[in-house]
Amino acid sequence: MNEYDTHSIQSELAGIGYSFVDDFRDADLVLVNTCAVRGKPVEKAQTLLGELRKEKQKRKNFTIGLIGCLAQLPEGRRLGKKFGVDIMLGPGAITEIVPAIQKGKYQSFEFKNELRFFSPPAPNDAITANLTIMRGCNHRCTYCIVPDTRGPEVSRPASDIIAEARSFKEAGIVEVSLLGQNVNSYGMAPGTGSRRNPLPGYPSFAELLRMVGHIGIPRVRFVTSHPINFDDEIIEAIADTPSVCRYIHLPVQSGSDRVLKRMAREYTRAYYLDRIRKIRQELPDATISTDVIVGFPGESEEDFQQTLSLYQEVGYDFAYMFIYSEREETPAAVHFEDMERRIKTERLARLIALSKQVSLCKNQEWVGRQVEVLIKGSAEEEGFAQGHTRGNHVTIIEGNLRPGIYSAVVDHATPNRLYAHV
Numbered sequence: 001m002n003e004y005d006t007h008s009i010q011s012e013l014a015g016i017g018y019s020f021v022d023d024f025r026d027a028d029l030v031l032v033n034t035c036a037v038r039g040k041p042v043e044k045a046q047t048l049l050g051e052l053r054k055e056k057q058k059r060k061n062f063t064i065g066l067i068g069c070l071a072q073l074p075e076g077r078r079l080g081k082k083f084g085v086d087i088m089l090g091p092g093a094i095t096e097i098v099p100a101i102q103k104g105k106y107q108s109f110e111f112k113n114e115l116r117f118f119s120p121p122a123p124n125d126a127i128t129a130n131l132t133i134m135r136g137c138n139h140r141c142t143y144c145i146v147p148d149t150r151g152p153e154v155s156r157p158a159s160d161i162i163a164e165a166r167s168f169k170e171a172g173i174v175e176v177s178l179l180g181q182n183v184n185s186y187g188m189a190p191g192t193g194s195r196r197n198p199l200p201g202y203p204s205f206a207e208l209l210r211m212v213g214h215i216g217i218p219r220v221r222f223v224t225s226h227p228i229n230f231d232d233e234i235i236e237a238i239a240d241t242p243s244v245c246r247y248i249h250l251p252v253q254s255g256s257d258r259v260l261k262r263m264a265r266e267y268t269r270a271y272y273l274d275r276i277r278k279i280r281q282e283l284p285d286a287t288i289s290t291d292v293i294v295g296f297p298g299e300s301e302e303d304f305q306q307t308l309s310l311y312q313e314v315g316y317d318f319a320y321m322f323i324y325s326e327r328e329e330t331p332a333a334v335h336f337e338d339m340e341r342r343i344k345t346e347r348l349a350r351l352i353a354l355s356k357q358v359s360l361c362k363n364q365e366w367v368g369r370q371v372e373v374l375i376k377g378s379a380e381e382e383g384f385a386q387g388h389t390r391g392n393h394v395t396i397i398e399g400n401l402r403p404g405i406y407s408a409v410v411d412h413a414t415p416n417r418l419y420a421h422v
């Protein structure tokens, strides 16, 4: 989503004659687009702001902007003051970038309505592209800063999404990723939970998926899904629409009902497993991945064991695994005591070890099978190209292949790679 926002900002700047450089020492203006979901990205932004402050001390005409989620938070405002930042724009105010740089000193933290109608042009020289279909989040997972930084859910009009997807197709894009914090609640009226009314005049996410799926882009993907709104209609739309990749990222966060409740995730382990059962029934070869947080406040060894057992039961193809990171002013930070770091890192190591075993077994099932690989460029290994399958498996193929879609046969698998030949 930040990449999409960065692309939107770049398109605005290009429109008033700016060009882009690779090194900030060659720039007159540096905009740092930030993530604040965990402590790590905030630390990274802080280090960069320190370097930019030094550059500013050497030069007169050097403007620094802090934009995105960190800028929206009290933590970001403090950093902005400390590092002499000139422009501060929250993620809902990025359409103000041009007036902001014209004024030189500017800040805005509004969630601007105009962002809903903003469509950037297709990216140049790319074969994959992101397309934000909705912004914000109505949930209130107790660990999460996103509702504070990105505000409540706002769906973009379907006609704008379709027009943008068509422009991607004309620009030669072969894979589009539809983005939102919870794409499944696209076009739903305010609220949370599994029974939400539709917004008048908006299609459901399943309908939108069918519409984008029929434009002619060979691959359509989407992230992220919230289990509570991942209904049967969506599974049917994936099954019926050949261009929609059978790759489902369904964040679970924990396998323990006690922890899920304290996270305010709105579903139970049994509900989640029922969604997985339905996916496996309708889409037997779908790739399923997840997000897991370990060391949430009060997570006991027994709770953690339940996460391990759920992981094994689902048999995820891969996962994004995080140590709980306390975020200022979130309900969990206000009400719960953080756990010792040693326990959190030890649990993460155990989960990673299990995930490697499971991924290896899942990846080995592909050996000898034909897969479609979207090559994006060269791999780190000299003489090899790297891409990903429709199921999002990172795939390495020998040869200097040009970017595009190839049919290949898998020869060998490791926990995080497939090795194939064309």
Ligand code: SAM
Binding pocket: 037, 038, 137, 143, 144, 145, 146, 181, 182, 224, 225, 226, 251, 253, 291, 292, 293, 322, 323, 324, 325, 326, 327
């Ligand atoms: N909206 C998506 C959902 O509900 O699944 C996820 C969006 S969030 C930006 C991406 C992932 O970051 C979450 O699924 C969660 O695993 C992780 N995350 C969010 N807040 C976190 C925190 N405070 N500490 C550790 N991980 C966190």
Ligand code: SF4
Binding pocket: 137, 138, 139, 140, 141, 144, 145, 146, 147, 181, 182, 226
């Ligand atoms: Fe954060 Fe929960 Fe919203 Fe996802 S659903 S963005 S984890 S509050």
